[in-house]
Amino acid sequence: MSSVRYEICEIDPGHYLKVLKCHSDENVQIETVNKNLFIIIPGNPGIIDFYEHFAIDLNRKTNCPVIGISHTGHLYHDSITSWKPKPVISQIMDKIKFIEKHLGDEYKYENVTLIGHSIGCYVIIELLELINHEFKNKIKKSFLFFPTIERMSITPNGKVLLFFSEFLSWLVYFMALVITFFPNMIRKHLIKIGLNNRHGSVNENLLIDGIENIVLKMSNNYSCFRSCFYMGANEMKIVTDLNKKAIEQNLDKLYFYYGSNDKWCPVNFYHEMRKFMSEIEKESADVHLDQLGLDHAFIIFKKQCEIITDLVLINSK
Numbered sequence: 001m002s003s004v005r006y007e008i009c010e011i012d013p014g015h016y017l018k019v020l021k022c023h024s025d026e027n028v029q030i031e032t033v034n035k036n037l038f039i040i041i042p043g044n045p046g047i048i049d050f051y052e053h054f055a056i057d058l059n060r061k062t063n064c065p066v067i068g069i070s071h072t073g074h075l076y077h078d079s080i081t082s083w084k085p086k087p088v089i090s091q092i093m094d095k096i097k098f099i100e101k102h103l104g105d106e107y108k109y110e111n112v113t114l115i116g117h118s119i120g121c122y123v124i125i126e127l128l129e130l131i132n133h134e135f136k137n138k139i140k141k142s143f144l145f146f147p148t149i150e151r152m153s154i155t156p157n158g159k160v161l162l163f164f165s166e167f168l169s170w171l172v173y174f175m176a177l178v179i180t181f182f183p184n185m186i187r188k189h190l191i192k193i194g195l196n197n198r199h200g201s202v203n204e205n206l207l208i209d210g211i212e213n214i215v216l217k218m219s220n221n222y223s224c225f226r227s228c229f230y231m232g233a234n235e236m237k238i239v240t241d242l243n244k245k246a247i248e249q250n251l252d253k254l255y256f257y258y259g260s261n262d263k264w265c266p267v268n269f270y271h272e273m274r275k276f277m278s279e280i281e282k283e284s285a286d287v288h289l290d291q292l293g294l295d296h297a298f299i300i301f302k303k304q305c306e307i308i309t310d311l312v313l314i315n316s317k
Contacts, residue, residue, distance in 0.1 A: 002056045006049075009102065011072055011094045014083055018075035019098075020048045020068035022055040037109040038066040038312075041095060041127075043118030043148075043299070044235070045228040046071025047218055051117075053208040054305040058115075061313050069098055073227035076217045083223050085230035088119070088238045092126045100132055113316060114142040117299060118264060119231075121147035122239055128250045129243075143255045143312055146296045148264050150242040152235050156263040162236045206302045248280055255286040255315055262296045286315070 002022055009017045020040070038058055040051050048070040055066040072086045072094045086094070103109070112135075116124040121144035128136060152158040218224050247254065258270035270289050277285045298304035 002059045015072050018048050018070040022059045022066040035110040036064045038113045040068035041116045041120035041123050044232050046074035049214045050299050057306050058309045076221040076224050085227040087234040092123050096131050111140045112138045116144050118146055118148050122149045125246050129246045142253050145257045146259050152239040258289050260290045264296050
């Protein structure tokens with residue numbers, strides 16, 4: 001039986017991470033369960049609560065502890081109500097700081113597997129360049145699912161966000177104000193309708209339990225809402241050229257999984273990555289294109305989460 005708990009970590013004065021910790025028995029300390037550890041780096045929104053079903057399924061299938069690290073400021077908490085948003089580079093450094101300080105002190109792990117989703121993949125690639133060698137040597141594999149790691153501003157969804165980013169502060173304030181006029185029951189219903197309208201070819205596209213509550217809590221917290229939009233706008237400016245040097249240097253640790261109909265990462269990015277692998281004579285590299293119709297936001301669907309955990313399990317061996 002998997003046990004999940006959440007902890008708030010003050011990564012620096014006035015800035016917080018929310019950490020998901022999942023292991024097999026609530027009476028056993030996470031550091032003694034297994035020397036293998038999975039660390040999830042989320043997309044945007046970087047609210048780690050979205051990844052609970054994924055973490056539980058991964059823990060159940062591997063019997064290894066799983067940790068999920070939110071993006072700084074992408075959280076809601078009764079006692080923490082206000083903070084300034086952080087750009088992408090600060091988010092990367094905060095992950096490194098957390099891993100080097102907290103994981104180094106608390107956990108007796110030997111083999112670490114990183115799992116990145118969307119912008120979390122960019123964070124991982126940069127992290128592998130910057131993290132202390134002592135910790136980098138413990139990272140055996142990094143899974144990059146639906147990777148937004150280059151030219152985000154020219155992608156279909158990126159163009160939309162880039163347009164609205166010029167009015168970001170006004171837009172976020174207006175949206176946060178408007179949704180407060182609806183009763184919670186109506187807001188939850190509208191959220192579920194909106195999320196259920198996402199399409200894919202995977203059967204049983206059931207939403208994860210309680211997703212409407214997660215979205216509602218996010219929208220109710222202005223600082224959280226603002227942090228997500230601020231980071232998204234910053235991604236358009238920062239995530240430009242592919243970091244080929246970092247990819248080539250760490251290729252033995254990387255597993256890429258591209259979507260076949262992903263408006264954040266068009267399929268031609270996959271083909272260009274395959275071409276790059278050919279140029280550096282690494283045709284056998286783990287660069288894969290989805291054939292199942294998985295959604296970029298796979299994390300909100302139960303069945304799709306379970307398919308991804310199967311991929312991690314099969315390719316971790």
